[in-house]
Amino acid sequence: MKKITIVCFIFLIFGCSEERVGDTANDSSRSDSCSTIDDCFQRAKSGDTEAQYQLGILLIKDGQVDSGLSWGKTAAKRGHIQANRDLGRLYAKDDLEFLAYEYLERAASLGDPLSQYWLGLFCQWKNLKDITIDCTPSSSEKWILKSANQGYPEALSYQAMYLASTDEERFSLKKRAAEGGDQSSMAAIGASFHAGIGVKQDCVEGYAWALAANEFGEISDELDKDHINMSLELTGSDISEIQKRVALKRSKEILASVKPFTWEG
Numbered sequence: 001m002k003k004i005t006i007v008c009f010i011f012l013i014f015g016c017s018e019e020r021v022g023d024t025a026n027d028s029s030r031s032d033s034c035s036t037i038d039d040c041f042q043r044a045k046s047g048d049t050e051a052q053y054q055l056g057i058l059l060i061k062d063g064q065v066d067s068g069l070s071w072g073k074t075a076a077k078r079g080h081i082q083a084n085r086d087l088g089r090l091y092a093k094d095d096l097e098f099l100a101y102e103y104l105e106r107a108a109s110l111g112d113p114l115s116q117y118w119l120g121l122f123c124q125w126k127n128l129k130d131i132t133i134d135c136t137p138s139s140s141e142k143w144i145l146k147s148a149n150q151g152y153p154e155a156l157s158y159q160a161m162y163l164a165s166t167d168e169e170r171f172s173l174k175k176r177a178a179e180g181g182d183q184s185s186m187a188a189i190g191a192s193f194h195a196g197i198g199v200k201q202d203c204v205e206g207y208a209w210a211l212a213a214n215e216f217g218e219i220s221d222e223l224d225k226d227h228i229n230m231s232l233e234l235t236g237s238d239i240s241e242i243q244k245r246v247a248l249k250r251s252k253e254i255l256a257s258v259k260p261f262t263w264e265g
Helices: 002-014 036-045 047-061 065-077 083-095 095-111 111-127 137-149 153-162 167-179 182-193 203-214 221-232 235-249
Strands: none
Touching: 036 047, 047 065, 047 083, 083 095, 083 111, 083 137, 095 111, 111 137, 111 153, 153 167, 153 182, 153 203, 167 235, 182 203, 203 235
8 A cells, every 4th residue: 555655646746747837848858758668768778868757757657666766867867857846846745855955956957937936935945055055045035036037927926925125016026927827916916906006996907807816716705805896896898898808818828727836736
């Protein structure tokens, strides 16, 4: 039973890692996915980094956990971003902090915005420091800002909440995060439009964003009350305009699902 649990746990990380903003392996290492262990093994032996990563996943699925992790580490050392990210997340869950930092830092340094954001949060919580590592709350901001500068929605939301100095700056960052699919930011800018905080008041746009957030089932009780208050101020033409704006947000893929951060994947 313990063996099965370990295999399932590792597979949840390696087999189900979601594709997100900026989520690629090194372009130079990309190849067509291989579908069988034998196929991947031949490509992996020849130095195909993507095949090494895929082989690791297939071996883990097959119950060959040690071999699978070994190939995943080989891909990671050769600069495969997703392998580094997955191993970093695995070791973070297992409280192996320095190993987690090693892999997350490599992926983050390769430019992966998701790993940059995770590493920033990781350093806030773990506070690791020795001669070669500076993973502390004071250094975490650097990684989160790197992620935000690439447009990663949750990093933009974090920057808005904790690092912005004016209402206008907070609104601008939250709006970028919302347009990238961050649910909490959709709700927040809906409230900002409604109240005119950091932006000119626009109840129609505020309600449209509140509805957009509601597509994800993320509306809180407090926001539900705002919905009621907003709806009392709207005319029939307003409601028609709101429907058009929500449809436009959908057409621009603003409502693409992006899960909130969690070490549980």
